[in-house]
Amino acid sequence: MSIAIAVGLLTAAAVYLFMQRGMIRIVLGFILASHAANLLLFAAGNTAFRGVPYIGTSDYGEGADPLPQAFVLTAIVIAFSITMFMVTLAITTTGDDDTENDEDSPAKVLTAPDKDDAAGSKVDTDSTGAVGAATGGADASPSSPVHDFEASDFTAQDDDAAEPPNADEGSDR
Amino acid sequence: MTEILPPLLPLLVGIPLLMGAVGAAVRKNKRLRHVISLGTLTALFAFSVLLVIATHDGTVLAHKVGFWDFAPQIAIPFVVDALNSLVLMIICILGITSVMFAMATHEARARFFHPFVLILMAGVAGALMTGDIFNLFVFIEVMLLPSYGLLAMMGAKLGAHGARIYVSVNLLASTLLLIGIGLVYATAGTVNLAELHGAAVEDPAVAVGGGVVLTAISIKAAVVPVHGWLTRTYPMTSPAVTALFSGIHTKVSIYAIYRIYSILFDGDEKFLWVALLVTSLTMLVGVLGAIGEKTTRSILVFHMISQIGYILIGVGLFTGLGLTAGIFYLLHHMIVKASLFLSTGAIEETYGTGEIDRLGGMAKREPLIAIIFMIAALSLAGLPPFSGFVAKFSIIMATLEQAHYWVAAVAVLVSVFTLLSMLKIWVGVFMGKPPADLEENALTYQERMHGKRYLRVQAQAENPTLTIGPPTATMSAVLSGERAVKIPAKLIIPGAILAGITVFFGFGAELLMMLSETAAENLLNPQEYVEAVMGS
Numbered sequence: 001m002s003i004a005i006a007v008g009l010l011t012a013a014a015v016y017l018f019m020q021r022g023m024i025r026i027v028l029g030f031i032l033a034s035h036a037a038n039l040l041l042f043a044a045g046n047t048a049f050r051g052v053p054y055i056g057t058s059d060y061g062e063g064a065d066p067l068p069q070a071f072v073l074t075a076i077v078i079a080f081s082i083t084m085f086m087v088t089l090a091i092t093t094t095g096d097d098d099t100e101n102d103e104d105s106p107a108k109v110l111t112a113p114d115k116d117d118a119a120g121s122k123v124d125t126d127s128t129g130a131v132g133a134a135t136g137g138a139d140a141s142p143s144s145p146v147h148d149f150e151a152s153d154f155t156a157q158d159d160d161a162a163e164p165p166n167a168d169e170g171s172d173r
Numbered sequence: 174m175t176e177i178l179p180p181l182l183p184l185l186v187g188i189p190l191l192m193g194a195v196g197a198a199v200r201k202n203k204r205l206r207h208v209i210s211l212g213t214l215t216a217l218f219a220f221s222v223l224l225v226i227a228t229h230d231g232t233v234l235a236h237k238v239g240f241w242d243f244a245p246q247i248a249i250p251f252v253v254d255a256l257n258s259l260v261l262m263i264i265c266i267l268g269i270t271s272v273m274f275a276m277a278t279h280e281a282r283a284r285f286f287h288p289f290v291l292i293l294m295a296g297v298a299g300a301l302m303t304g305d306i307f308n309l310f311v312f313i314e315v316m317l318l319p320s321y322g323l324l325a326m327m328g329a330k331l332g333a334h335g336a337r338i339y340v341s342v343n344l345l346a347s348t349l350l351l352i353g354i355g356l357v358y359a360t361a362g363t364v365n366l367a368e369l370h371g372a373a374v375e376d377p378a379v380a381v382g383g384g385v386v387l388t389a390i391s392i393k394a395a396v397v398p399v400h401g402w403l404t405r406t407y408p409m410t411s412p413a414v415t416a417l418f419s420g421i422h423t424k425v426s427i428y429a430i431y432r433i434y435s436i437l438f439d440g441d442e443k444f445l446w447v448a449l450l451v452t453s454l455t456m457l458v459g460v461l462g463a464i465g466e467k468t469t470r471s472i473l474v475f476h477m478i479s480q481i482g483y484i485l486i487g488v489g490l491f492t493g494l495g496l497t498a499g500i501f502y503l504l505h506h507m508i509v510k511a512s513l514f515l516s517t518g519a520i521e522e523t524y525g526t527g528e529i530d531r532l533g534g535m536a537k538r539e540p541l542i543a544i545i546f547m548i549a550a551l552s553l554a555g556l557p558p559f560s561g562f563v564a565k566f567s568i569i570m571a572t573l574e575q576a577h578y579w580v581a582a583v584a585v586l587v588s589v590f591t592l593l594s595m596l597k598i599w600v601g602v603f604m605g606k607p608p609a610d611l612e613e614n615a616l617t618y619q620e621r622m623h624g625k626r627y628l629r630v631q632a633q634a635e636n637p638t639l640t641i642g643p644p645t646a647t648m649s650a651v652l653s654g655e656r657a658v659k660i661p662a663k664l665i666i667p668g669a670i671l672a673g674i675t676v677f678f679g680f681g682a683e684l685l686m687m688l689s690e691t692a693a694e695n696l697l698n699p700q701e702y703v704e705a706v707m708g709s
Contacts, residue, residue, distance in 0.1 A: 018345075023337060030344055037351040044359035067247070068358065071307055075351055078314045082344050085321055089337050 003043045010036035023090035027083060034079035038072045045069065178227055179236035182251040185220060185261075185298040186312075189213055193291035193319075203282050210272055210287035217294060218265035224258035231255065231691050235304070235705035246365045250304035250706045256500060256692035257301040260428050263504050264297055266674070267420035267511045270667035274515050275413035277663035278522045280327060289319035289326075293421065300425050304706050306357065306386060307364045309429060310350050313393070316425065317343050320418065327411040335409025342402040343393065350389035356382030357437075366432070367706035370699055371439040380444075383437045387430060394426035396485065397455040400478045404462065407477075408470045408527075412518025415470060419477060419514055420507040427484055427503060431496075435696040436703075440491045448489035453583045455482030460590040468527040469517040469598055473510070476553065476594065479587055480506050486568055486584070490575055496693035498567035501686055505552070505560040505678060512549040512671035516542050519664040520602065524611060525618020529601030532611070536603040539660050541669070543603045548672045550595035552679065555588045560678035563686070615658040 010032045017029030045068030051059065053066035192213040196206050227234065237248035272290060275281040296316030303309050321343075325336040358364050360378040373380040395403040403423070407415050434440065434448075459479025466472045484506060487499015519542055520535060521527040536543040552559030555566070565588055572581040678685050695702065 026341060030341075030348070033345070033348050034351075037348045037355065040352055041355040041358070044355045067364075068355075071351075071354070071358075074307075074311060078311070078347075079344075081318065082314075082321075082340065082347075085318075086337075086340055086344070089325065089340060 003039055007036045007039050007043075010039070023086070027086045027090060030079070030086065031083060034075065034083075038075055038079075041068050041071050041075065175227060175232055175234060178224065178253075179234045179251075181220075182234065182236045182253060182302060183238055185217065185302065186295050189217065189291040189295040189298065193288040193295065196291060197285060197288040200284065206284075206287045207276055207281065210281075210291060211269065213291055214265060214269045214272060214294065217298070218262065218269065221258055221262040221265050224253050225255070225262050225688065228253060228255045228258050229688055229691060231694055231701070233695065233701045233705040245707050246363055246368050249308065250365065250367065251302040252304040252367075252702060252706055253302055254692065254695045254702060255688055256431065256695060257428065259500070259504060259688055259692060260424065260507075261298060261301050263507045264294075264301075264421055264424070266671075267417065267507060268294055270511065270515065270670055271413050271417035271420075274416065274518065274664065274667040275411075277661065277667070278411065278413060280411055280413055283326060285322060285326065289322045290417070292319040293323070293417075297421055297425055301428060304366045304702075305364055306354050306366060306369075306433070310347065310354060313350070313425070314347060316422070317347070320422065323414050323417075324406070324410050327414045335406045338402055339406040342406075346389050346392035349392070350386060353382055353385030353387075353389055356385055358382075365706070366436050367703040369437050370703045371437075373438045374441050380438070380441075383433065386437075387433060390426045390429050390433070391451075394423045394430060394485075395478055395481060396451055397458050397478065397482070398451075400455070400458070403478060404471060404474050407474045408468065412470065412514055412521050412527075415474075416511045416514035416518060419474075420511045423477070423481060424503065424507055427481065430485065431488055431499070431696060434488050434491070436699045439699070440697065442491070445489055445491060448485060449577060449580055452482040452485040452489050453580055455479065455485065456583055456587040457482075460587045460594065463590075463594045467529055469529065469602060470514065470521070470527050472594055472598060473513050473517065476591060477510055479591065480510070480553070482587075483565070483568055483584065486572060486580065489580070490571055490577070491697075492571060492575060493690075493693055493697060494567065494574055495571040496696050497686065497690045498564065498571045500689040500692050501560075501682075502564040502568055504685060504689070505564045505675065508671050508674050508678070509549050509552045509559075509561060512545065512668050512675065513553065515668035515671065516546045516549065516665075517598070517602070519660050519668060522664060523619075523658060523660045524615045526614060529598065531608060531614065532602045533605040534603075534607035538607065538657070541665055542660055545665070545668050545672045546603070547599070549668075549675060550599065552675045554592035554595055556592075558676075558679045560675045560682060560685070563679065563682040567686075612658050 014029045014033035014036060017025050017032065020026060020029075045065035051057070051063035053064045053069065057063070192209055196209045199205050199209070224234070232254075234253045236251045237245060238251060239248040241248035268290065272281060272287070275286060280286055293316055296312050296314075296319070299312035300309055300316055303312055321336065321340050324339055354364060357369070357379060360376060360382055361369055361372045363369060369379075373383045392399040392402075407418060410418075438444065456479050459475050459477070459482060462478070463472045463475035466475060480502075484499055484503045487496050487502070490496070490499075517527060520532065520539070524532060526532065548559065552561035555561040555564070565584070569581050569584050572578075572584065
């Protein structure tokens with residue numbers, strides 16, 4: 001009974017949080033929803049039996065069903081990893097975590113040319129990095145392995161753009 | 174051959190996973206990553222062809238990954254019969270062509286593109302082969318996690334909204350799926366499909382759990398009351414990724430619906446009216462939604478929903494002819510839809526937009542793409558001599574056989590609307606006069622997406638003292654009007670391969686029809702599936 005009430009409360013809270021606009025709240029809602037699902041899975045194994053489910057440690061009649069516990073363990077890992085991804089999505093690419101859609105719809109990249117684009121901002125960061133290198137800041141050079149992953153790991157780059165970090169920077173030197 | 178193959182089944186999951194890891198470890202060498210990815214996909218394709226040959230006579234191959242012969246219920250079964258080997262084969266073809274397209278658009282140069290695709294394929298193979306609904310959940314997650322990465326990676330240029338909706342909806346559906354599996358386990362005491370055979374017919378409590386499972390999978394398959402996420406996410410990424418996803422995610426879910434209804438519900442006739450109602454709605458709403466759309470890809474995505482309705486008629490009828498037609502439709506649709514996404518995607522990747530109003534006159538400029546699009550579009554609408562005609566004709570015959578005249582009427586009506594929608598794309602994109610700024614848009618887009626030097630050339634023209642790298646020969650030729658922007662051959666070939674397959678399956682429909690019939694037989698009589706898993 002207590003598990004049933006807990007599942008109901010968690011689901012109700014999760015649904016309330018799903019209705020919010022902020023991405024972080026939605027993520028919190030998903031955490032609660034996955035708890036509800038896990039408790040339900042756990043209850044599927046009949047919580048009246050609570051013995052250790054290892055062979056030889058308790059009576060078969062008293063040992064817990066190990067299968068739902070394995071399910072819950074797997075589900076926790078999956079839900080955790082997706083939650084982390086969602087939290088990342090909440091803070092990247094836009095200024096805030098608001099989920100309200102703005103007017104630019106798919107495949108309309110060209111209709112708003114004044115918006116700063118990926119290519120433009122990439123060139124900017126490259127040039128500042130190159131300037132830093134030229135003025136002696138060795139750590140700021142784009143080739144120094146500060147992070148394990150580089151921006152180019154996640155975005156497709158053309159060789160044309162990649163080959164001279166900045167031709168104009170070179171001529172200044 | 175039937176003795177050697179089953180122990181090799183786990184390789185279908187293991188090899189792409191391993192190669193994905195190897196691909197992720199290769200940091201600098203793009204070419205090596207391309208080779209690893211295409212090589213693995215080709216090997217998977219070869220293996221799946223072998224499986225199709227081995228199962229074409231109705232044989233069911235099963236392997237217990239846990240080697241627990243004394244307890245086959247919990248031995249992690251992998252089962253392959255005609256249905257999942259066929260679906261796997263087509264998915265491998267789609268994987269190869271989409272990766273070829275992504276290599277042509279340079280998306281595949283991103284370090285994690287190929288690893289994500291390979292891990293996605295591992296999840297797909299697992300989800301198709303597993304004989305256990307909890308493992309189905311796990312493999313669907315394995316399939317979805319790299320998809321989140323691909324969608325966010327390629328959609329980053331268009332904003333994160335698509336990825337947010339996609340992840341949220343899929344996580345919600347996964348949670349619901351988990352709840353459904355919990356309910357099935359609580360009532361039936363097992364999650365092994367073979368052991369669950371007919372459980373939902375005997376016990377209504379299991380049927381409720383099974384209903385929750387099917388509802389959750391229907392969300393992932395974008396069946397109508399729960400289809401909204403698809404049209405808002407698929408157009409938000411690159412054409413190559415859309416083509417890849419179109420053939421994989423919703424189709425694996427449809428396969429799961431076929432399989433679970435066949436085994437868990439044993440084709441119970443009590444619930445078939447629900448499926449028929451839902452499929453009719455899906456067909457209608459999908460095709461009507463496409464009317465209001467203005468870009469090629471969003472029109473095609475709406476059509477995907479309508480076609481999912483057609484495919485699911487097979488489950489709704491659950492007769493020999495109905496299932497055969499549904500399976501044939503599924504296989505035909507995966508190829509044709511990906512071909513359409515790739516041929517319109519080639520235009521989008523070259524001219525920078527998929528908006529119908531901003532394109533025109535492509536039939537003269539790009540006759541090859543026009544032909545490919547025409548073949549696939551006519552096949553989608555269901556005109557002979559392409560595979561779409563055979564698919565649609567047999568589906569409608571199957572509904573008439575069961576005297577479901579209103580479903581047949583909806584199916585015919587919707588295919589007329591589909592043809593009109595395809596004509597809308599044809600008239601808007603391929604006929605008429607090209608807009609004046611077509612070339613400039615194309616160059617601007619290529620600069621934005623691929624770092625071409627057009628914008629630098631322009632900056633130089635405005636400010637002559639600024640020294641920028643020299644413009645490439647092609648670029649200056651286009652700017653001075655000597656050469657026109659053309660779709661390169663490497664962007665045309667993937668779509669052309671798929672269009673060729675639909676022509677092949679149109680003329681040689683008998684081959685695919687025969688295989689679909691075997692698959693339908695297996696679904697109608699799941700005893701062999703059960704024996705393969707539980708016995709020996």
